[in-house]
Amino acid sequence: MTTLLTTSDVANIVALQGPRKVFTDLLDYVLADFLRWQEFDKCARVASHSATGVIELMPTADNELYSFKFVNGHPDNPQAGLSTVMAFGALAQVSTGEPLLISELTLTTALRTAVTSALAARALARPDSRTMALIGNGAQAEFQALAFHYILGIDTLHVYDVDADATRKLESNLASVAPSLRIVRFDGTAQAVKGVDIVTTVTADKAYATILTADMVEAGMHINALGGDCPGKTELHGDVLRMGPVFVEYEPQTRIEGDLQQMPADFPVTELWRVLTGQSGGRQSARDVTIFDSVGFALEDFSALRWLRDSAALHGIGTRIEVAPQLQDPKNLFNVVRTARIGQSALVQG
Amino acid sequence: MTTLLTTSDVANIVALQGPRKVFTDLLDYVLADFLRWQEFDKCARVASHSATGVIELMPTADNELYSFKFVNGHPDNPQAGLSTVMAFGALAQVSTGEPLLISELTLTTALRTAVTSALAARALARPDSRTMALIGNGAQAEFQALAFHYILGIDTLHVYDVDADATRKLESNLASVAPSLRIVRFDGTAQAVKGVDIVTTVTADKAYATILTADMVEAGMHINALGGDCPGKTELHGDVLRMGPVFVEYEPQTRIEGDLQQMPADFPVTELWRVLTGQSGGRQSARDVTIFDSVGFALEDFSALRWLRDSAALHGIGTRIEVAPQLQDPKNLFNVVRTARIGQSALVQG
Numbered sequence: 001m002t003t004l005l006t007t008s009d010v011a012n013i014v015a016l017q018g019p020r021k022v023f024t025d026l027l028d029y030v031l032a033d034f035l036r037w038q039e040f041d042k043c044a045r046v047a048s049h050s051a052t053g054v055i056e057l058m059p060t061a062d063n064e065l066y067s068f069k070f071v072n073g074h075p076d077n078p079q080a081g082l083s084t085v086m087a088f089g090a091l092a093q094v095s096t097g098e099p100l101l102i103s104e105l106t107l108t109t110a111l112r113t114a115v116t117s118a119l120a121a122r123a124l125a126r127p128d129s130r131t132m133a134l135i136g137n138g139a140q141a142e143f144q145a146l147a148f149h150y151i152l153g154i155d156t157l158h159v160y161d162v163d164a165d166a167t168r169k170l171e172s173n174l175a176s177v178a179p180s181l182r183i184v185r186f187d188g189t190a191q192a193v194k195g196v197d198i199v200t201t202v203t204a205d206k207a208y209a210t211i212l213t214a215d216m217v218e219a220g221m222h223i224n225a226l227g228g229d230c231p232g233k234t235e236l237h238g239d240v241l242r243m244g245p246v247f248v249e250y251e252p253q254t255r256i257e258g259d260l261q262q263m264p265a266d267f268p269v270t271e272l273w274r275v276l277t278g279q280s281g282g283r284q285s286a287r288d289v290t291i292f293d294s295v296g297f298a299l300e301d302f303s304a305l306r307w308l309r310d311s312a313a314l315h316g317i318g319t320r321i322e323v324a325p326q327l328q329d330p331k332n333l334f335n336v337v338r339t340a341r342i343g344q345s346a347l348v349q350g
Numbered sequence: 351m352t353t354l355l356t357t358s359d360v361a362n363i364v365a366l367q368g369p370r371k372v373f374t375d376l377l378d379y380v381l382a383d384f385l386r387w388q389e390f391d392k393c394a395r396v397a398s399h400s401a402t403g404v405i406e407l408m409p410t411a412d413n414e415l416y417s418f419k420f421v422n423g424h425p426d427n428p429q430a431g432l433s434t435v436m437a438f439g440a441l442a443q444v445s446t447g448e449p450l451l452i453s454e455l456t457l458t459t460a461l462r463t464a465v466t467s468a469l470a471a472r473a474l475a476r477p478d479s480r481t482m483a484l485i486g487n488g489a490q491a492e493f494q495a496l497a498f499h500y501i502l503g504i505d506t507l508h509v510y511d512v513d514a515d516a517t518r519k520l521e522s523n524l525a526s527v528a529p530s531l532r533i534v535r536f537d538g539t540a541q542a543v544k545g546v547d548i549v550t551t552v553t554a555d556k557a558y559a560t561i562l563t564a565d566m567v568e569a570g571m572h573i574n575a576l577g578g579d580c581p582g583k584t585e586l587h588g589d590v591l592r593m594g595p596v597f598v599e600y601e602p603q604t605r606i607e608g609d610l611q612q613m614p615a616d617f618p619v620t621e622l623w624r625v626l627t628g629q630s631g632g633r634q635s636a637r638d639v640t641i642f643d644s645v646g647f648a649l650e651d652f653s654a655l656r657w658l659r660d661s662a663a664l665h666g667i668g669t670r671i672e673v674a675p676q677l678q679d680p681k682n683l684f685n686v687v688r689t690a691r692i693g694q695s696a697l698v699q700g
Contacts, residue, residue, distance in 0.1 A: 137681075
């Protein structure tokens with residue numbers, strides 16, 4: 001039997017554990033997997049593009065577990081009352097192929113993206129970083145804010161979004177969850193980033209946008225660029241990428257999808273796992289500009305699915321479902337049809 | 351909200367409609383999609399191989415719908431009480447990325463594979479075919495037998511499997527569902543295929559096997575070869591492929607996975623859709639040997655998921671689940687966490 005987790009189930013896990021524990025625990029899962037990077041089968045995600053967005057599959061595996069995520073990106077969805085990003089995925093046993101867990105990954109993607117950003121920033125930003133600009137105050141903004149608050153000790157947030165309602169929503173949510181986090185609203189990106197230690201860009205527009213230009217970048221800044229994550233979708237002016245060392249998750253994928261898509265094929269980058277394992281240096285001085293060109297990688301979902309599996313088991317959350325029949329004789333698949341009792345409950349509550 | 355179908359749900363659909371209607375209806379869905387082959391985004395499946403088996407993702411899309419299947423193939427699974435093949439997948443809206451249906455595809459894969467075999471045989475076998483040899487009497491055997499019985503009018507089945515229990519199971523299941531189908535048991539492949547019109551090979555061993563050799567093949571036969579479907583897993587001796595025209599689903603995938611993997615890269619094959627649309631001929635004479643080297647293609651799962659969606663709606667079967675939250679403000683994903691009520695039922699029964 002396979003465990004199913006819905007968005008409410010994952011929200012219940014977060015509510016039970018509290019966001020601070022969720023972010024710090026999930027960071028341990030993601031870090032543990034980045035540290036054994038070479039044990040994973042890796043490939044760039046398989047994308048299906050349309051006029052309005054993209055649908056992607058993101059598989060990866062080690063010797064024990066296989067995972068994949070289905071995820072879309074449709075920037076105009078909010079106008080139709082739908083989320084820009086919706087996702088679900090599964091964790092399966094490599095030795096048998098059995099699906100162990102099928103879970104929503106919509107909420108979980110926001111959690112693991114924020115944790116990966118914080119993991120990179122902990123390795124790359126100045127250790128005394130306390131202020132962050134958050135450009136783009138949409139669905140992922142609270143998660144970024146809290147991950148940086150809990151993991152890096154960010155205490156002041158400069159916020160800006162072209163949609164003022166999004167900023168108001170962010171302020172209201174954060175006030176209720178992290179009242180000690182100081183929030184300052186700005187009227188533009190240039191004003192918001194002035195003097196901060198870390199700049200996080202997480203905007204949704206599927207376009208060659210230049211949210212951040214070189215004149216806005218100050219010595220010592222760490223730039224956490226999330227929204228350039230798809231061919232034709234960028235946030236940083238090319239000159240920003242030339243201001244300091246650029247770090248990526250999985251180079252072959254980021255060359256296609258990241259802000260890096262603007263640069264020549266031999267533009268130098270360093271994979272984050274190398275910094276985390278100590279094989280490459282990160283920041284050399286307090287005046288360096290460091291850039292994390294993040295697009296989201298399958299390994300992070302693998303880690304998140306492991307965390308979900310363990311958390312669901314711990315709290316007894318989830319529903320057991322049949323995606324393969326429980327057969328006395330595995331060769332007798334037809335018996336499922338022969339003995340089907342119409343109206344039988346399809347779900348066994350777990 | 352997304353509809354979830356478990357294996358019991360799909361078995362209930364089959365029980366409600368009866369297998370004859372299921373096979374003939376599903377054939378219409380698969381045929382309709384093969385006839386508009388060029389409207390689909392196609393790629394070879396994304397495989398992750400291990401020592402014991404393979405896990406694959408099979409995506410495809412037209413302008414309206416996107417589908418994918420997760421499926422494994424682990425030949426030793428029955429020894430551990432598990433099915434060789436387990437699968438599930440989803441259908442999503444291309445315009446928004448919203449997942450409409452998540453369904454088991456274990457039982458469904460057996461249904462759509464059998465229907466595709468029958469569709470190819472209807473186009474390629476001699477119209478007066480009445481006898482079929484079924485080599486390999488495992489999990490898929492009943493489905494193949496019934497599809498050929500209902501769709502081609504096969505009335506006599508020659509059966510053989512190295513595992514005599516599998517053959518007994520097949521006989522017992524078919525006797526209860528299709529008593530008019532005559533079944534004759536044989537002690538070897540050579541004996542079973544002698545004099546038949548159609549030979550179906552559906553064996554599970556992950557090896558370069560030669561279930562069928564050229565000396566067993568007679569003029570006029572149609573060969574429906576299913577078990578050579580993975581690198582390193584074949585059923586036909588290379589000489590068999592040289593005995594007549596070879597037909598495939600999607601050439602780039604079959605060159606890697608099919609019995610075709612044994613042949614040079616320029617060995618000529620014809621894609622089935624060309625025959626179905628009349629762009630290519632099939633059989634030229636009653637003495638031709640025709641070979642369908644089937645590996646299973648994403649398009650067939652797309653068709654099956656469409657059929658499941660329509661059947662589930664028709665019968666009111668399935669459970670509505672949340673893989674993305676229903677948000678009043680789609681930018682306020684965090685509200686799901688803020689308002690999570692622990693213990694709230696995660697599933698809304700549909």
